[in-house]
Amino acid sequence: MAGAMGLLPKTVDALTDNITVMALTLVALLLGGSLKLGTLKSHGVDILVISAAIVLLTLGCVTTGLTLLGVDFSLAVVLASIATATAPAATMDVIKKRGISNRFTQIITGIVAIDDAWGLLTFSLCLAIASHLTGGTDPVAVAALYEIGGALFLGLMIGLPAAFLTSRIEQGEPLQIEELAVGFLTAGLAV
Incomplete structure (x- = not known):
């Protein structure tokens, strides 16, 4: 919205999508860290x-x-x-x-x-259903499985090592740089 009103320079406005992804990823990382076993x-x-x-x-x-x-x-x-x-x-x-x-x-x-x-699972399923209803060639199950399976695969491939790295499994307090690195890596691979 601010970019459309000319309040942000074009260089900053071009980065808003990436900044949004990073912000959402870091919030999700913090939420996941607050949800204890x-x-x-x-x-x-x-x-x-x-x-x-x-x-x-x-x-x-x-x-x-x-x-x-x-x-x-x-x-x-x-x-x-x-x-x-x-x-x-x-x-x-x-x-x-x-x-x-x-x-x-x-x-x-x-x-x-x-x-x-x-919400993410629902969006993936609904997007696959909508794609199928509007003439998409992939079956709904295949499209949804690709989206959800890819997210789960990425989560496991990054989540398990990151849980050890950021002291989520073993005792200790994670360093801020470790958590930021995990957040940036996850956001980058997801994009």
Whole structure:
């Protein structure tokens, strides 16, 4: 928006896509780091059920609403899948500023972290469905498997070594340079 208004120099405006990808990757890295194994063990079912319900309800309501307004179904499904995304940075900021750590904040943190994963999976599936509905040649399952499988493969190939490197598995505190390197590597390979 600022680039369209001429407020940013063209050199900076050209970098906004890359900056956006980096920011989202680093927020996801921070969220993933805040979701501990103990939290998943004690609240995992609650987190998964609530986050799946949020995504499905949002997907259903937005798709229905857009379709009733006359939007093509394939476009409505894709737009609805985008609507499932949340603002994790704002939620995490409020929790951090309040300094409260209890069952509720642990579940909210888990929902926000898992919700973005659900959103990405939903977007990949809906994009494959929309592509198929508009005459795409790839079967829906193949297109979705390619997107989701590629993301899982990249996550495992980077995530496991990075978990050791940033002291997520062993005791210790990660260095900021290690976390930034993992974030930049992940974002670069994803793009």
